Amino acid sequence: MPKPLLPQILTACCLLLLALPLQAQLQIEIVGGVARPVPIAIVPFGWQGAGAVPFDVAGLVARDLASSGRFEPLAGRDLVQRPTTEADVDLADWKAVGAEAVVIGQVRETAAGQYDIEFLVFDVLRGQRLLRYRQPASAAELRLAAHRVADVIYEKLTGVPGIFATRIAYVAAIHRGGKPGLYRLIVADADGANEQVMVESREPLMSPSWSPDGRKLVYVSFENKVAEIYVQTVRSGARQKVSARAGVNGSPAWSPDGRMLALVLSRGEGNLDLFTLDLGSQVLTRLTDQRSIETEPAWSIDGRSIYFTSDRAGGPQIYRIAAAGGTAQRVSFEGSYNARPRMSPDGKRLAVVTNDRGNYRIAVLDLERGYSQVLTDGRQDESPSFAPNGETLIYATRDGGRGVLATVSVDGRVRQRIPAAEGDVREPAWSPFRTN
Amino acid sequence: MSVKNVCLVLMMIVLAGCAGKGTKEQDGLGYGTQSGAAAGAQSGGVSDGSMGQGAAIDESAAAGPRASLKNRTVYFDYDRDDIKADFREIVAAHGRYLATNPGAKVRLEGHTDERGSREYNIGLGERRAQAVKQALLLQGAGASQIGTVSYGEERPAATGSDEESWALNRRVEIVYAP
Numbered sequence: 001m002p003k004p005l006l007p008q009i010l011t012a013c014c015l016l017l018l019a020l021p022l023q024a025q026l027q028i029e030i031v032g033g034v035a036r037p038v039p040i041a042i043v044p045f046g047w048q049g050a051g052a053v054p055f056d057v058a059g060l061v062a063r064d065l066a067s068s069g070r071f072e073p074l075a076g077r078d079l080v081q082r083p084t085t086e087a088d089v090d091l092a093d094w095k096a097v098g099a100e101a102v103v104i105g106q107v108r109e110t111a112a113g114q115y116d117i118e119f120l121v122f123d124v125l126r127g128q129r130l131l132r133y134r135q136p137a138s139a140a141e142l143r144l145a146a147h148r149v150a151d152v153i154y155e156k157l158t159g160v161p162g163i164f165a166t167r168i169a170y171v172a173a174i175h176r177g178g179k180p181g182l183y184r185l186i187v188a189d190a191d192g193a194n195e196q197v198m199v200e201s202r203e204p205l206m207s208p209s210w211s212p213d214g215r216k217l218v219y220v221s222f223e224n225k226v227a228e229i230y231v232q233t234v235r236s237g238a239r240q241k242v243s244a245r246a247g248v249n250g251s252p253a254w255s256p257d258g259r260m261l262a263l264v265l266s267r268g269e270g271n272l273d274l275f276t277l278d279l280g281s282q283v284l285t286r287l288t289d290q291r292s293i294e295t296e297p298a299w300s301i302d303g304r305s306i307y308f309t310s311d312r313a314g315g316p317q318i319y320r321i322a323a324a325g326g327t328a329q330r331v332s333f334e335g336s337y338n339a340r341p342r343m344s345p346d347g348k349r350l351a352v353v354t355n356d357r358g359n360y361r362i363a364v365l366d367l368e369r370g371y372s373q374v375l376t377d378g379r380q381d382e383s384p385s386f387a388p389n390g391e392t393l394i395y396a397t398r399d400g401g402r403g404v405l406a407t408v409s410v411d412g413r414v415r416q417r418i419p420a421a422e423g424d425v426r427e428p429a430w431s432p433f434r435t436n
Numbered sequence: 437m438s439v440k441n442v443c444l445v446l447m448m449i450v451l452a453g454c455a456g457k458g459t460k461e462q463d464g465l466g467y468g469t470q471s472g473a474a475a476g477a478q479s480g481g482v483s484d485g486s487m488g489q490g491a492a493i494d495e496s497a498a499a500g501p502r503a504s505l506k507n508r509t510v511y512f513d514y515d516r517d518d519i520k521a522d523f524r525e526i527v528a529a530h531g532r533y534l535a536t537n538p539g540a541k542v543r544l545e546g547h548t549d550e551r552g553s554r555e556y557n558i559g560l561g562e563r564r565a566q567a568v569k570q571a572l573l574l575q576g577a578g579a580s581q582i583g584t585v586s587y588g589e590e591r592p593a594a595t596g597s598d599e600e601s602w603a604l605n606r607r608v609e610i611v612y613a614p
Contacts, residue, residue, distance in 0.1 A: 178595060204590035207555060226585050227558070248562050248586055251555040264555065270566030270584070272559040293559035309556055316556055340553040353553050360551065380597070382553055401597060427554065 037072040038157070040065060041099040045119070046084030049109025055142040057107055057117055057149060064150035064164040067191065068392075069414030071157075074099055086120055086129065094124045101130075101157060105149075113139040117146070121153055131156050143194065163387040166190045167431040168394060169198070169208040169217055170405060172423040180204075180424065185219055187234055190387075190430070192405070192418045198232060199239075207427060211254050214432040218242070218252040218261060229263060231279075242279065248272055253297045253306075255323070262287075262297035262306050262323075274308055276323065287325045296340045299323070301347035307331065309339040318352060318365070332365060334372050340383065341365075344390050349410075351384035351393055362395045364410060375412040385430045394418075396426040505529055508610040510568055511603065514549070517563040519571055527568055530610055531575025538578060541613040544568050546586040547593070549602035554588055561586030568608045583613075 042062040047053040065071035078097050083089045083104050094102050105119030114136070121131040133152055137145035144165055151162030169187050173180035185199040185208055199205060203222035210217060211231075218231050227249045232239035243249045247266030254261060261277045274287040274294050288294040292312035299306055306323050309316050316339040318332035332338035337355030344351065344364075354363040356374050362384045365372040378397040385394050390410065397406045399417065403424035408415045508530075510523045519527055534540055546561030546568075565584035572582055594601035 173590075175595070179593075180591065180595075204587060206558075206588075206590060222585075222587070222590070247584065248558055250558050264559075266562050266586075268584075270562055270569070272562065293556060293563070295555045295559050296553065309553065311556075316552070337552070339556050380550065398597070401595075 037066075037070055038100050039074060039098050040071045040101045040103065040157075041074045041079060041094055041097075042103045043079055043082055043084070043105075045104070045117070046106040048106060049115070053107065054115070054139060055107070055146065057142070057146040058103070058105065060143065060146040061103065061150045061153065064147060064162070064191065065154065067164075067416060068154065068162075069409060069416075089120075089122060091122060091124050091127050094122075100124050103153060110136075115139070115142065115145075117149055119149055119153075121156055143189070147189065147191075160391060161389045161433065163190055163389050163392065163430075163433075165434055166388060167214075167434075168192075168405075168428050169210065169431070170396075170425055170428040171205050171208065172425050173204075173403070174423040182423075184423070185217070187217070198234065198237065199230075207251055208429045209253050210429055210431050212256055212258045212432055214434055217429075218254060220250055220252065229261075243277060251296050253299060255299050256301060256303040260323075262299060262308075264295045264297070274306065274321070276306075285325065287321055287323075288328065298341045298343050298350070301343060301345070307341040307343065307350060309341065318350065331367065332372070333370075338363075338365070338372075342385055344386050344410075345388055346390055351386060351395075353382050353384065362393060362408065364393075373412065375408045375410070376406075376415070381406075383427045385428055387430050388433045394428040394430050396428060505533060508612075510564075510608045510610070512564055512606040512608075514551075514602070514606065515560065517560065517567045519567055524571070527571045527610075528575050531572040531577045534572055534578070534581050535576030538581065541581050541583070542572070543583045543585065543611045543613060545591075545609040545611060546584065546588075547591060547605055547607050547609070548589050549605040550589045550592065550597065551602070552589075554590070557588035558586045559588075561588045564606075564608045568610070 042058050045058045062073040066073050074097065080093050080097050081088065081090065084106050089102065089104060102122040102124060103119060105117060108116045108118065110116050117135045117137060119133055120129055123130050135145050135148055147165035150164040154162030167187055168190055169185065172184045172186055174182040176182065181202065183201050183203065183205040184197050185205045186195050187198055188195040198217065199221065201221060201223045203225060206220040208217050208219040215235065216231055216233050218229060220227055221230055228241055229243040229249045229252050230239050231242050242261065243263060245265055246268035249263065249265060251264040252261050259279060261279060263275055263277055264272045265275050266272050271291060272293050272295050273289055274297055276285045276287060290312055292310055294308055294310045296309040297306045304323055305320050307318055307320050310319050315336045317330055318338050318341050319328040319330050321328040332352065335354050338352045340353050341350040348367055350365045350367060352363055352365055353360055354372065354374060359379045361374050361378060361381050362376045363372045363374045376395065381395055381397045383396045392407050392409050394405060394407045396403055403426045405418040405425055405428050406416060407418065507526045510519060510527060513520065534542065544565040546565030548557040548560045562584065565586055569582050569584055573579060592605045593607065594604040
């Protein structure tokens with residue numbers, strides 16, 4: 001009788017789980033930058049509580065602000081003072097070391113496992129306090145709370161909401177014997193840390209997309225050896241199959257009001273067309289009926305129209321159609337290949353994959369002016385997704401034959417790599433702002 | 437275990453499944469796939485199972501190269517879904533086999549290379565699977581015998597980013613159901 005395998009499998013699983021936190025740390029590399037990032041002093045926060053400080057809030061805030069490319073936190077040796085209260089802050093000294101803004105704060109234990117993060121932001125040049133803010137958090141929420149602190153500071157200093165407390169979803173393919181053998185749908189913090197596996201399958205997982213409230217994901221799974229669309233609640237993991245019609249079920253996209261999905265079906269006829277599915281009534285409506293490939297729908301901000309890829313004119317180009325159906329209009333005209341549109345949060349631009357002299361790159365198409373700008377310089381960049389503040393895009397690129405994630409600012413000047421620890425990483429989708 | 441070995445094991449499982457059902461048609465196919473040279477034996481297996489009227493079709497099957505049924509991968513040119521001349525006879529042989537063996541079922545798995553967007557490639561893989569399906573139907577195979585699925589670029593046969601790997605990945609795999 002063969003030796004039971006279960007103990008070995010369990011051991012392997014335990015090793016895997018133990019290994020995950022080590023692998024999860026992201027690396028951010030700034031490969032380009034703005035002309036002059038703002039020097040900012042982020043002083044290590046004070047600690048009032050029992051035992052050691054539970055989390056380095058100031059350290060994470062500094063990393064977040066640096067990752068935007070718009071700020072340059074002072075190195076530890078340049079922190080001429082380490083004040084934790086307003087009374088101890090001397091802005092003249094900070095001016096002398098070149099800091100234009102100063103952040104100080106304290107973490108206070110208010111009850112067992114409960115904390116208040118209180119922080120202040122100063123404008124050194126004007127010599128005034130800009131902000132005093134308190135953010136409560138439980139022990140498990142300290143990392144998220146620190147990202148929120150960074151968001152608040154970022155918005156105060158730039159006028160734009162920060163995206164450090166948002167999340168990303170993506171697919172990782174783990175190779176076995178040189179081929180993809182395991183597929184994972186992962187949700188992580190926007191900085192790549194805190195990875196959580198939502199689904200794991202030996203068959204491909206594809207096309208994750210967030211619900212507008214940021215609580216659910218919709219994606220394609222081949223777990224039953226055919227393409228099916230699932231909706232999964234991020235927090236509970238509960239999921240529901242929403243489309244398993246004959247043939248292709250693909251490219252799901254949530255409407256801005258959360259009531260409908262745009263999706264792509266072949267209906268067993270071998271040709272992809274666009275449909276909408278009312279998630280409440282389950283009514284399916286056909287939007288296109290073409291012999292060409294119609295796919296990759298993306299809703300407009302007002303939910304009235306849908307942008308999509310079609311090769312009806314030969315190569316793939318972007319078109320727009322009313323969400324109720326009708327005649328499609330072509331919106332991309334530059335170049336032989338434009339595909340997979342994603343709407344910017346202000347509704348004025350589309351991020352697309354474009355063929356740039358033989359390379360697949362991320363471009364932003366300005367819908368009002370009609371021109372596009374190529375933002376990346378890879379050979380196989382794909383799957384762009386806007387951050388909810390519209391300042392940055394995340395996309396998939398390749399590095400040494402391996403799929404990795406990267407971000408690029410919409411002006412193309414700040415780029416970062418977010419190498420994942422394991423597998424071919426692809427199809428990132430940036431969450432909406434957290435509503436909780 | 438190497439990928440090749442896994443494939444071999446899978447193939448054996450599939451063949452075992454065929455044998456388990458015990459129909460002569462499927463036995464014939466199994467034998468043929470294991471040994472392309474055993475043309476006579478396989479031909480006999482097929483005609484045994486399809487009674488008297490199978491003879492004429494069996495003759496046309498015998499006219500094609502017996503290796504045809506062993507070849508189960510159809511390769512395509514970049515961004516194309518038309519079956520190239522080199523592969524027409526292979527596909528036709530499978531079509532004839534299905535026509536003479538109405539109990540047999542295939543699943544056509546369409547694939548693309550990694551270039552271009554992923555969901556667009558699902559569309560391209562589906563078109564390729566449909567192109568092979570149409571060719572099988574032309575030979576008299578029944579629509580109910582043929583299933584299709586498109587994996588786009590998600591299940592590459594080769595993982596390199598070069599023309600050699602891409603050519604291996606632009607394919608339809610003809611998979612007989614156990």
